[in-house]
Amino acid sequence: MPAITNHMPTAELQALDAAHHMHPFTAGNELAAKGARIIARAKGVYLTDSEGAEIMDGMAGLWCVNIGYGREELAEAAARQMRELPYYNTFFQTSHAPVIALASKIAELAPGDLNHTFFASSGSEANDTNIRMVRTYWAMKGKPSKSVIISRHNAYHGSSVGSASLGGMAPMHAQGGLPIPDIHHIDQPSWWAEGGDMSPEDFGLARAQELEKAIQELGEDRVAAFIAEPVQGAGGVIIAPDTYWPEIQRICDKYEILLIADEVICGFGRTGEWFGSQTLGIRPDIMTIAKGLSSGYQPIGGSVVSDDVAAVIDSGEFNHGYTYSGHPVACAVALENLRIMHEEGIVSHVRDVAGPHLKEQWQALGDHPLVGEASICGLMASIALTPDKASRAKFASDPGTVGLICRDHSFANGLIMRHVGDRLVISPPLVIQRDEIDILITRVRKALDGCLEDITKQGLMKPV
Ligand code: PXG
Numbered sequence: 001m002p003a004i005t006n007h008m009p010t011a012e013l014q015a016l017d018a019a020h021h022m023h024p025f026t027a028g029n030e031l032a033a034k035g036a037r038i039i040a041r042a043k044g045v046y047l048t049d050s051e052g053a054e055i056m057d058g059m060a061g062l063w064c065v066n067i068g069y070g071r072e073e074l075a076e077a078a079a080r081q082m083r084e085l086p087y088y089n090t091f092f093q094t095s096h097a098p099v100i101a102l103a104s105k106i107a108e109l110a111p112g113d114l115n116h117t118f119f120a121s122s123g124s125e126a127n128d129t130n131i132r133m134v135r136t137y138w139a140m141k142g143k144p145s146k147s148v149i150i151s152r153h154n155a156y157h158g159s160s161v162g163s164a165s166l167g168g169m170a171p172m173h174a175q176g177g178l179p180i181p182d183i184h185h186i187d188q189p190s191w192w193a194e195g196g197d198m199s200p201e202d203f204g205l206a207r208a209q210e211l212e213k214a215i216q217e218l219g220e221d222r223v224a225a226f227i228a229e230p231v232q233g234a235g236g237v238i239i240a241p242d243t244y245w246p247e248i249q250r251i252c253d254k255y256e257i258l259l260i261a262d263e264v265i266c267g268f269g270r271t272g273e274w275f276g277s278q279t280l281g282i283r284p285d286i287m288t289i290a291k292g293l294s295s296g297y298q299p300i301g302g303s304v305v306s307d308d309v310a311a312v313i314d315s316g317e318f319n320h321g322y323t324y325s326g327h328p329v330a331c332a333v334a335l336e337n338l339r340i341m342h343e344e345g346i347v348s349h350v351r352d353v354a355g356p357h358l359k360e361q362w363q364a365l366g367d368h369p370l371v372g373e374a375s376i377c378g379l380m381a382s383i384a385l386t387p388d389k390a391s392r393a394k395f396a397s398d399p400g401t402v403g404l405i406c407r408d409h410s411f412a413n414g415l416i417m418r419h420v421g422d423r424l425v426i427s428p429p430l431v432i433q434r435d436e437i438d439i440l441i442t443r444v445r446k447a448l449d450g451c452l453e454d455i456t457k458q459g460l461m462k463p464v
Contacts, residue, residue: 226251
């Protein structure tokens with residue numbers, strides 16, 4: 001077989017892809033019929049596909065390439081580490097400099113007394129660690145009945161059996177016998193879609209108080225932890241009303257429930273602070289991290305835990321770990337990524353420059369006839385499409401039909417956006433500059449105009 005490289009014609013790459021590669025979250029037959037888009041290379045905020053087309057990456061890969069593509073320093077850090085020590089494990093009372101340095105750096109950046117990291121290779125693995133860790137924590141404290149973890153509908157916490165159980169995605173629970181026992185879901189704080197006649201403030205409080213109700217119904221002696229994303233990412237960039245998080249914090253404090261902030265998307269600058277918990281004023285006991293930790297250049301994640309959680313877990317043996325926990329190459333790349341983030345002031349760029357510039361233009365999208373809500377936190381943003389703004393109506397078509405049409409226009413105009421039902425979301429690299437944001441917005445507007453024209457012609461501009 002000839003070497004398979006970018007030099008091959010696209011159709012041949014697509015045929016081999018269809019023959020041998022199974023894609024995540026994809027209907028394989030449909031994709032095989034049309035052929036995958038092949039990405040050949042990338043630089044800064046732009047991707048180049050196998051046909052030579054340049055596309056702005058409004059999603060930073062999958063919410064992860066925060067530092068942008070093509071940073072030589074990260075390639076150098078990986079090569080250096082591979083030459084010196086490509087692999088060694090952290091089991092059996094062993095350690096190495098890259099993992100020690102990275103754990104120390106994370107302790108410096110993380111808020112409060114979150115000073116200890118248990119490493120994994122992904123967000124899913126880290127959340128699986130969290131399930132076992134919080135249950136073990138309470139068992140070691142003599143309260144083994146505290147095993148229920150409360151999460152939220154429409155949350156995304158990963159795709160492994162444990163993390164998908166924590167997540168609140170019904171189509172995921174429908175496959176493979178999920179959720180596992182002792183996971184309980186409450187409603188999400190999505191005011192635009194579910195708030196009805198309530199004010200956002202009242203709705204935020206009501207949704208937070210569902211946590212208190214659940215704890216009372218399940219019994220305080222049964223509940224181990226509550227897990228949530230500071231801003232829901234994969235669920236559609238859903239930002240809770242201001243009243244929500246203070247009430248959640250009050251309830252977790254009152255009932256001594258461990259609070260797990262899943263920072264896989266929000267962490268490392270996305271919201272304009274190092275962590276989403278800082279932006280939203282949350283005091284978690286555990287944070288899940290991944291993605292932006294290495295800007296996606298290497299697979300690495302982890303659970304960052306408080307002094308108290310670490311002290312309890314370390315008082316015995318925690319029978320848990322992955323071959324690649326604290327992989328030296330992944331750690332070296334993450335460290336270099338964090339060094340660049342720090343030296344180039346990327347978090348303050350999000351907070352003071354890129355975030356405010358995008359916010360002004362993003363919120364102005366609310367004037368478009370299709371846009372019901374334009375929400376943004378740092379550099380993660382969404383718009384909800386609607387046939388009738390005043391009533392916040394949904395479309396009569398199947399959910400996602402209009403979102404997909406808009407997404408396809410966006411791709412055709414050279415911008416990667418993601419649709420979540422009939423919401424469109426963006427999460428560009430954090431290094432995006434003002435002129436690039438202007439281009440992004442022009443392309444979003446073009447996509448909205450093209451979508452409106454199509455759905456008007458097709459008679460889809462109709463409320464339920
Ligand atoms: N927690 C959160 C909050 C996430 O967003 C995970 C955990 C799992 O991480 P890993 O590294 O195991 O994938 C995620 C991942 C999407 C999409 O389509 C989002 C994610 C992954 C894949 C697709 O928006 N988030």
